[in-house]
Amino acid sequence: MRAMADLREELRAIIAEIAEIDDPSRITDDANLYQELGVDSMQALEIVLELEKRFNVAIPEAKLKEIKTFGDALRVAKDAGATAG
Amino acid sequence: MSGVRRTAVITGMGAVCSLGTTPDAIFDAVTAGTVGSREVARWQGEGLRITRAAVVDHDGLQKLAGATVGSSAAGNLDMPWASKMGLVAARRALADAGIQGPLGDRPFVACCTIGAPGSAEPADKAWASMDITAPEALARYAEGAVVGFVAEAIGCSGRVQCVMSTCAGGNYAVGAALDLVTSGQASQVLAGGVEEVSTMVFTSFHQLRAVAETCKPFDVDRKGLLFGEGAAFVVIEDEEHAKARGARILAYVLGVGYANDAHHLVAPDQDGAGAAMAVRNALCEAELTPADIDYVNAHGTGTEANDAAELAALRSVFADKAPALAVSSTKGATGHLMGAAGALEAVLTTIALQRGLLPYNVGLDTPIADAGVDLIRDKPRAKDARIAMSTGFGFGGNDAAIVLAKSGKALSEIVPRPVYVKGVAALAGSLLGVDAVLERFDSGFALQEAERRATFAPEDLLGKKGLRHVDRGAILWAAALAHDLADTFAVPSERAGAVFGAAYPAFQQVVGIVRDFQEGGATNVNPMRVPFATANCASSWWLIRRGIKGFSGAIGNGECAGLDAIVSGAQQIARGRVDELVTGGAEGELAELWTGLGRIGWHAGRLAEGMGALLLSASPAGAWARLVDSESTFNRRNAAAAAERAVERLLARQKLPLVDVVVTPRPLALETVANTVHVTGETLGETLGAGSALAAVVAVSLLRPPKRTSTQVLVVSDSMDGYATAALFEGV
Numbered sequence: 086m087r088a089m090a091d092l093r094e095e096l097r098a099i100i101a102e103i104a105e106i107d108d109p110s111r112i113t114d115d116a117n118l119y120q121e122l123g124v125d126s127m128q129a130l131e132i133v134l135e136l137e138k139r140f141n142v143a144i145p146e147a148k149l150k151e152i153k154t155f156g157d158a159l160r161v162a163k164d165a166g167a168t169a170g
Numbered sequence: 171m172s173g174v175r176r177t178a179v180i181t182g183m184g185a186v187c188s189l190g191t192t193p194d195a196i197f198d199a200v201t202a203g204t205v206g207s208r209e210v211a212r213w214q215g216e217g218l219r220i221t222r223a224a225v226v227d228h229d230g231l232q233k234l235a236g237a238t239v240g241s242s243a244a245g246n247l248d249m250p251w252a253s254k255m256g257l258v259a260a261r262r263a264l265a266d267a268g269i270q271g272p273l274g275d276r277p278f279v280a281c282c283t284i285g286a287p288g289s290a291e292p293a294d295k296a297w298a299s300m301d302i303t304a305p306e307a308l309a310r311y312a313e314g315a316v317v318g319f320v321a322e323a324i325g326c327s328g329r330v331q332c333v334m335s336t337c338a339g340g341n342y343a344v345g346a347a348l349d350l351v352t353s354g355q356a357s358q359v360l361a362g363g364v365e366e367v368s369t370m371v372f373t374s375f376h377q378l379r380a381v382a383e384t385c386k387p388f389d390v391d392r393k394g395l396l397f398g399e400g401a402a403f404v405v406i407e408d409e410e411h412a413k414a415r416g417a418r419i420l421a422y423v424l425g426v427g428y429a430n431d432a433h434h435l436v437a438p439d440q441d442g443a444g445a446a447m448a449v450r451n452a453l454c455e456a457e458l459t460p461a462d463i464d465y466v467n468a469h470g471t472g473t474e475a476n477d478a479a480e481l482a483a484l485r486s487v488f489a490d491k492a493p494a495l496a497v498s499s500t501k502g503a504t505g506h507l508m509g510a511a512g513a514l515e516a517v518l519t520t521i522a523l524q525r526g527l528l529p530y531n532v533g534l535d536t537p538i539a540d541a542g543v544d545l546i547r548d549k550p551r552a553k554d555a556r557i558a559m560s561t562g563f564g565f566g567g568n569d570a571a572i573v574l575a576k577s578g579k580a581l582s583e584i585v586p587r588p589v590y591v592k593g594v595a596a597l598a599g600s601l602l603g604v605d606a607v608l609e610r611f612d613s614g615f616a617l618q619e620a621e622r623r624a625t626f627a628p629e630d631l632l633g634k635k636g637l638r639h640v641d642r643g644a645i646l647w648a649a650a651l652a653h654d655l656a657d658t659f660a661v662p663s664e665r666a667g668a669v670f671g672a673a674y675p676a677f678q679q680v681v682g683i684v685r686d687f688q689e690g691g692a693t694n695v696n697p698m699r700v701p702f703a704t705a706n707c708a709s710s711w712w713l714i715r716r717g718i719k720g721f722s723g724a725i726g727n728g729e730c731a732g733l734d735a736i737v738s739g740a741q742q743i744a745r746g747r748v749d750e751l752v753t754g755g756a757e758g759e760l761a762e763l764w765t766g767l768g769r770i771g772w773h774a775g776r777l778a779e780g781m782g783a784l785l786l787s788a789s790p791a792g793a794w795a796r797l798v799d800s801e802s803t804f805n806r807r808n809a810a811a812a813a814e815r816a817v818e819r820l821l822a823r824q825k826l827p828l829v830d831v832v833v834t835p836r837p838l839a840l841e842t843v844a845n846t847v848h849v850t851g852e853t854l855g856e857t858l859g860a861g862s863a864l865a866a867v868v869a870v871s872l873l874r875p876p877k878r879t880s881t882q883v884l885v886v887s888d889s890m891d892g893y894a895t896a897a898l899f900e901g902v
Contacts, residue, residue, distance in 0.1 A: 105635045126437050126475075130379065131698050146379065 092167060096136065096159055100124070103131050114156035122155075132158070140167035173583040177409035178351040178423040180574075181358075182267025183517045184259040187400030187504050188224035191234060191258060196514075197521040200503040200529050201550040205384065207396055207505060212369065216692035220381050223367045224398035224505025226255060234258050239323060250286035250310050252401070253319035256364035259401035260324050263360060267405035268417055272325020277356050278804075279331045279346045280320065280403075281339030281363035282313040282726070283509035283564075283705050287370045287680050299688065302681055303766035309890075312674055313509075313705055313726035316364060318891040322806040324360075327815075329802035330893060331734065332726040333509075334675060334705035336564030337469070339363055340402070340512020341572050342723065345426035347406040348572075349741050353586060357411040362403030363510035370683045370695075371703075372397050378436075378697035380473060385506070386533040387470035387499035388477050388545050395471045398505020402513035404520075409578060421520040424458070424557070424573040424581065427451025428747060430667060430722040431567025432714050435701035437475050438563060442483030444719065445469075445561065447664065448569035449487045451747070452559060456573040457581050460488045463495065463573075464555035465528050466543075467519045469563045470499020471506055476563060477538065485542040496553065498546040502533030512562040516572060519560045523576045526554045565701070566710030568722045586744040590793030590902065593785030595654035595754070596867045597646055598854040599778040600625045603653045607864070608871055610853060617855040622778040623759050624649070636715070639698050641676050642758025642779075644708035646860075650781040651712065651752060658716070658785065660792075661749040667721030669739035670709030671731030671755035673859035673889070674763055675724065679703035681762050708756055720748040728889030729835065730802075731755050732863025736784055737800045737897055743788050754783030754863035772890065773856035780857025782864035790902060795873040798882075798898040799824055806892030813838050813886050813894035820884070820896045829898070831879075833869040834886045835861035844884065862887035866897065873901035 101109040104124045111122065118124040124132070129152070133144055136158075142165040152158050185192070188206025189199035199206070206224035213221040235247055235254040238261045247254060264273065289310070300307055309315060317332040329350075335342040340363040347361035375381050375397065382394035412419055428451060431444035438445065453460065469480055485492045500518050507514050522528050530546040537545050557575045596607040599621040610617070624646060628637055631649040647670065651658065659666040679699040686695040701707060706724035713722050721742055727734040732755025739753035759779050768774045787793060801820035805812035817840060821829070832844040835851040850865045851857070857864060862885070869883040878901055886896045 103638075105638070125434060127434075127698070127701065134697070 092162065093159055096162060099135050100132055103135065104128050112155050114154065116155050117153055118155060136162055136167065142166050175581040175583050176352045176354060177578050178348050178406050179409045179412050180404045180420045180423060180520055181407045181412050181417040182263045182405035183420065183520060184262030184266060185400065185402035185514055185517045186226060186231065186255045186259045187507060187514060188226055188398060189504060192262065193517045193521060197518055200500050200518060201527060203532050205503055205532060206398065218376055218692050220376060220383055222383055223372065224396055225367050226399055231255060231258065249319035250316050251289050252282060252286055252316045252364045252366035255366065255401040256280065256320040257323045259362065260320055260360060260403045263403035263405055269405065273360060274325060275328035277329040277350050277359045278321050278326045279333060279343045279359060279361040280317045281333040281335065281343045281509040282316045282365060283334045283336045283339050284365055284368050284371050285311050285313045286316055286366065287311055287368055287684060289366060289368060302684055302762045303769060305766065305770040308766040314673060314728040314891045314893065318806055320364065321804050322892065326804045328804065330804040331738065334724040334726045335568045336566055336704055336706055337508050337511055338562035338564035338568045338570040339509040340516065341426065341560065341562040341570035343513060344423065344516055344572050345570060348423050348426055349745055351406055351408050352584065357408045359406045360403055361406055362401065362513035364401040365399055365508040365510040367397050367399040370687060373687060373692045373695045374683050374697055374700045374703065377695050378700050382472065384533055385472035385502045387472045387502050387531050388538055388541060389534050390536045390538055392472045392474060392477060394473055396501065396505040398507045400507050400514060401510050402517045404516060421523055422575040422578045424575050424579060425452050425455030427455055427571045428721050429569045430713055430719050431569065432717050432719045433567050434714065435707060435710060436565050438479040438567065440479050442479040442486060444567055444569045445480055445483035445563050446486045447719065448571045449483060449561065452571040452573050458557065458573065460491045462557050463559050464553065465522060465558040466495060466497045467515045467558060467560040468497050468499045469561045470501055472501060472533065480563065481538065481541050481543060492542050493544065495543045496528055496546055496551065497543045498529050498531045500529050502531060512560065515560045516574065519558045519574050523555055523558055523574060526552060528553050528555060565704045566706045566722060567714065568706060568710065584745055587746060587788050589740040589743045589797045590787045590790050591784050591795040591870045592787045592793040593655050594867045594870060595650045595783045596864060597624060597650040597781040598857065598864060599623060602626050602650065604867060607854065611850060611868055614853055616853055617778055622855060624779045639702055640711065641702040641707050642678050643672055643756045644702065644711045646758050646779060646781045647708045647756035648712045648715065651783065655785055658752060659750050663717055663719045665720050665749040666718050667748050667751050668709040668713055669723035669725065669735040669751060669753045670706065671725040671727065671735030671859050671863065672757055673728045673731055674757065675705040675726060676703050676707050677760050677763060678758065681760065721751065727893040728891035729858055730862050730887045730889045730893040730895045731859035732782055732861065733866055733885060733887050733895050733897060736863065736866055737895060739786055740797050743786055749788045751786050752783050753786055755860040756781035757858040757860040776856045778855025778857050780855065780860035780864055782860050782867040784866055784870060793902060794875060795870045795899050796902045798900050800895060800897040802895040804892050804894065809888035809890065809892050809894055810838055812892065813888040816894045816896040817843055817884065817886055820898060824898065829882050829884045831872060831883045832886055833865045833883060835865045836888065838886060838888060840886060870899050873899060
């Protein structure tokens, strides 16, 4: 559980930085990345690439379309084998 | 009493792409459903998922290019790959039109929007370890250089314009030629585009996940674009001129329409509003209604975003006529030729009209549900189409559509409007703002080493957000405009725009891509560099931030780029397409470039960051100067001589024995034509493509009350690449 909590915080920090979100507490599990947090398609890709690089995982292209909310992103990252380190 | 517009016609065509080296061969292959893609040998073993592109057969083209130059004076082939393809296509277009010998003073307008970083030439992967600062590399990279090589090889001595409006650029080139002919400035223009499959650009798009093995335009399963390369040119000519010399008329060019998405640098507006506006503007200029269009050669890149947005745009404009509108994209067969795409598609559309045969969507299996238009499927369609449209929508949100027809049509005269100057913006090194720049120019005290770079904090002028990855030139452009022209436009956003010029546009991120590649291979390229590696990024980014939708242009004429952007923008105002434009150039520091130019002794130690822009307007309200006339020439071996010739021609046309003042960024032998010559670069530093725009800022400031010191000022610039332009301003 500890690792999951850290992964959540790390992913939240990545998204906050890339999408320039001043208040990361807005990034809740059910927050829609695109509509609520204003992430655009390039930023979404950048988030994925950063995630892949930081956690040394590969996220299949088909999985990208599943990501709508922060919770989705977290789940996809976890499924890909990401662990906070 | 309004008269009739001059009519522009196409009298010659040439094209080269993966499918052939003549327009007819390419059209035959497209309509036969041939896909031009093949494995690219130099990409094997790079860890790329996709290693196919629609590339041109190297040895075959090399032979053709060699035969083209033969043993003529310009006859050597030491030029980028894109230029070689351009040379073959340009020569064939001229021969097809029955034009012998050098192009001479006929204008040459060519789009190139990638340049030659990571060229296929040489094909031995030298690009993977190339020294970016090597003089021979620097002289070949930039878009303006690629076009310059072609211009020299076909013997251009008149106006050469390098257009960099990304994937819509081929249509911009046709549009610029149309304006030159219909305004009576030229009777024959060679227009088109050249583009090679650059390894660096391919890799960055690959990492952006925007490329696919096959292009499936308008298909539910479309996965991205198929990279392609090639060149296409058309001779656009005044109809009367063509008839008088007995030339064959292949098609009529009835009009062009432009717009700007003002949405995102690499993603189209999903409702297609910008694309729709360009299509409407083209119909309006051609004095047509949606019912008149028999065929649309669509941009249809096969990307998720483009195809959906494009269909939305067509449905919105064609409304109840949309279901019967025949639409196809030829990119499934030819690949996407980027800056040459619009030109090739103009060629293919012309043949479709001539033969009464419409290409089908090669690669389309299952159309997008509710496409709403008649997507031509499975085989070409025999149809006596009379009028066709070809669309192009590029990065930066640049949109352009052209209208071609089988027969002519009397169109209302477009009376050129005067173009006024009502604002200026400037930056030279650490001097931010036109007041600081002009004060320094007046002092005559040269910019010092410590002053060569801008020192402002970007967030102070541009806010904290949205500055990640942004190109340095774009920052300088936006910051100086925020400082000097904060309220900029007095007209609606659809009637405003910008034309940007740079010698080394977006070079910071282009070099970044090369560095990524050299450090860690193809898969190490950071795709986030792509938006700001596009040649038109500076003005497009600014237009997006400001929500400006009328026009976005980009000009790559080397050190003349800033001044040529002003001249090119003025044409849009004169033609009535927009009412106000910010035009000029900006160039930021780039260590590799400054080092490289230092190594060839070019401006050594004097390079500085810079930006110069004029706010041009169709309205005299608040204006203090007017652009009277301009002249451009080309001489790659002696640009200074070209500049002197441009001045001579301009003064002769204006019947002026001499002018009071000449302002030029670099010293030129112009003492005999002016009482006073100011060399702005000696004080304000060498700012490359921005330098000629800064000279224009200084020039119009000499006309500005209450300090007005002159009534007429001539701005003159030359460029290392051979471009030269002179522009005459007078006080009003």
